Amino acid sequence: MTGRGRRVLVTGASSGIGRATAHRLATEGARLVLVSRSEGVLDEVARECTARGASETLVLPTDVGDHEAVEATFAAAFAAYGGLDGVVHAAGVAAYGRFHDVPPEVFEGVLRTNLVGTANVARAAVRLFEERRGGSLVLLGSVLGKMSTPWMSPYATSKWGVAGLARALQIEARSLPGVEVSLVSPGGVDTPIYDLAATWVGHHGNPPPPVTTPEKVAQACVAALDRARRDKDVGFGNPVMVAGFRLLPGVFDALVTPLMARMGLDGRDTPPTAGNVLEPVPEGEAVRGRWPHVWGQVR
Template identity: 55%
Template sequence: MQLSRGPRTGSRSSDAPAPRAVGQGAGPRGRLEDLPRVVLVTGASSGIGRATALRLARPGAVLALVARGRAGLDAVAADCRAQGADVEVHALDVGDDAAVAQAVAAVVRRHGRLDAVVHSAATIAYGDVADVPARTFDAVVRTDVLGSANVARHAVRQLRAQADARPGDGGTLVLLGSLLGHIAAPWMGSYTVSKWAVRGLARTLVIENRPYPGIQVKVVSPGGVETPVYRRAATFIGRHGKPPFPVYAPETVAERVVGTLARPRSARRDQQVGWANPVVIAGFTYLPGVFDTLVRPLLRAFGLDGRTVATTTGNVHTPSDRSDPTGDDAPRRRRTRDSR
């Protein structure tokens, strides 16, 4: 694990009240002054993680940014520092439990506590389950499932320690889910399996932490989002993926995450981002035969790029080391900021 931090803006002891960031507004469901101060964000070098970090970056905020690629992390960290935040970066693979443990411990050593964790890191491999090599399938599961478990494990241990030290204390864990955690689709088996697992993990954590009313565990599940994850994915079908309609900006999802952090007790357990999500989930649940017939041609038309590409393992095994909010090599598509 590689650690870097910018100028220190102050720390506090674990028995001091949790200070809040200050500023104007925090999105549709809360004010910025209601946000937790010390926040760890994974997948922070691009996409939703990057947008969340930038949305949280204000004077008084303390951000610990995590991703595999150091250069991309440093670029996002510089942008967050320019907005007044105290930032440290941890270049690590969330699939490495020891590295995650070290990062959480480093944050707590420096700042005395951890108020919230946003887990956004993920990878994708396109191809039939029968055609994706075991090494690549397993690597996706390692990042998306085991990485989620590792982050949750060490986050919850720290939040419980805070609750034990001061009854009513705790913190918030937000896991990024997906529409594919509620349905199934061809060519995305490892990712679909992983996002179903994330939803199961989150519900388990909710049940296990009922004795700790100060600990909140939430899932934010977007549909199509304009991020680099699609074009950086592994593909064994001769096509890159693309976000299906309706396509949302990563900032839209970040707004929902930030709103959840501002009002964790009142936020729903699993929040859908995108008006189409409930419609698609209803079709999958109540019209399974129709859904199974239509999903393949619809995904081919709206979820795959039309250009032929060579087989690649993308960033599944090695990071794409740059900061990229949406995938600047992808063709521009109309995006909506509506977060219904």
């Protein structure tokens, strides 16, 4: 189902790509289920979506890392709308630091949201779609699900796992009539995730250039709801970085640390912080971050 009245659940809807995706779906007149840990911000997003033309909005505060909470959220969405036509899973957190410096609870917290959360949402979505004999699931991966950098081991580990899970689901979905699974893999995106991230490296992160907009990624997510994609890259630098990682590993390994130090960290001294990994930070949530040097503007 496309267009007006489509029932879509969006996770991570209070910030960044998830919020931009909710906005884009609202302009089509969708009936939206807005999910994140930040209830107050979700209420604000619901008002934004209504103003943009959403047919209906339902706010369901949920920690996607809690499988029982996810199951309850899908049950509430089903009760309200009689089913779902699509799910866009955009919830995600990040942490910076050398692997052995990042506290275990923070490392595990990133995996809990990004990887276990993806599994929880995918499980509930695929079960529902199988029962209803149709539906489209869009998962947010990352260029860091195809390569690695220093100081981002929790995030890279989680996104490599998401990529593997997405491919397994795509293969299994071939035997599920009407069920589609897509992976969207952005590179650097101008969202607040970098300032909200945990850090034990003395600085906050920067999105790696070339930086695109959350609206551009949202466009890809909505397009994948309409037409499934095995893996849609967003960011024209992604293929170059991944090719270097895979084809010239020695050169890549020699260059990536100084490049990361120069362009991947913001240079401002920052004390160790768990950021929003263990608890939400609503005051930092927005569609965009503070990086105006973007390519491929889509609003």
